[in-house]
Amino acid sequence: MPLPAQLSDAVHRFAALPSILVATDFDGALAPLVLDPMESRPVQGGMESLVALAALPGTVVALVSGRALEPLRQLTGAEDPLLLIGSHGAEESWLPDGLALDDTQRALLHDLDAELVDLAADHPGTRVEVKPAGRVVHARGLAPEASTAALDAATALGARHTGVVLTPGKEVVELAVAHVGKGVALVRLAEELGVDAVFYAGDDTTDEQAFVALAEDHGHAAHRLTVRVGEGGTAAQHRVADEHELVEVFQAMLAARGGR
Ligand SMILES: [Mg+2]
Incomplete structure (x- = not known):
């Protein structure tokens, strides 16, 4: 099924910007929610399209999750240059040291x-x-x-x-006992990268905080593209029905950016 026209237009405008950060939640966004958290798997085409996006110039891809970094890495198979933000921002894959608790x-x-x-x-x-x-x-x-x-x-x-x-x-x-929050982590990463625009998709309360943080971040608010996956009230600009439709968004972005 084609994406809604408004979302499709927004994806094209976003993909035309020189430097972008494409970030997404994992559980409930890229992978269906399951009873046993370690049985969770990304839907078909999900990681493939993210890896392909990350290979394009001016394109950084990040997975942002409440999960700890190690299980997130295991379940997604993500490796460089994909960035991982775990534990709601308390863990970041690009930092040399793990999390230090006092x-x-x-x-x-x-x-x-x-x-x-x-x-x-x-x-x-x-x-x-x-x-x-x-x-x-x-x-x-x-x-x-x-x-x-x-x-x-x-x-x-x-x-x-x-x-x-x-x-x-x-x-x-x-x-x-240590908390950053997805919104703070995402805005901080966008700042460090100096990107023109940030895409973020997610399905839950912690993602809502990220949608709001991006809307309130003066550096990126104008060019942000935020997508709620599934039902529920949202501060995101757009909505997709499920994980599969989110993959269609990534594929549209990839095609628009000349990746495939
Ligand atoms: Mg989620």
Whole structure:
């Protein structure tokens, strides 16, 4: 199916700019949401079109995810020159050192771990994902009331600790001891690269923060192109139905930029 005319026009205008950053969320944008996070896979053509875009002059491609850097790298197979931003901006693939936590942050993680053992016992079916700078409580697959109860308990647990940043998502809540945010990370990267324009696509609350950050960033607001994947209220300029339609956007961008 062809892309909506407005989106197609916007992609052509964006692709005509000399230097661009093409960034996208992974889960729910490039890969369908699945029960087991490690079973998630990018849809067909997704990584291929991003790799092809990254090979074009004046084109930088970045994956921006709440996931930790290592699993993100594993699941996408992404390698240079693709850039990876993990843990909502707390980890960046181009930095030589990994994430460095101070003593207070490490102690806080230790406390969270102890309390999350109890939480998981009280709410059967919840899973706790371990990340370098935080823990994520997953309630996907639970009955709606059980899911809400587990996520409320996790939120209350996090709120009891100073220094924990709570980030809710689709049937998940993250408790992080170091937090940057996708919006800040994306604007910072665009600044460092000195690009004319930024594309960003995503499907969740944390991506909404990035849409807003780009709209408010004077350096890039005029030339930004933001796309919400799937349903829900959004601050993005455009919307696509699903992961497959997002791949069509990348392919249109690639064709418009002379890549294929
Ligand atoms: Mg997502």
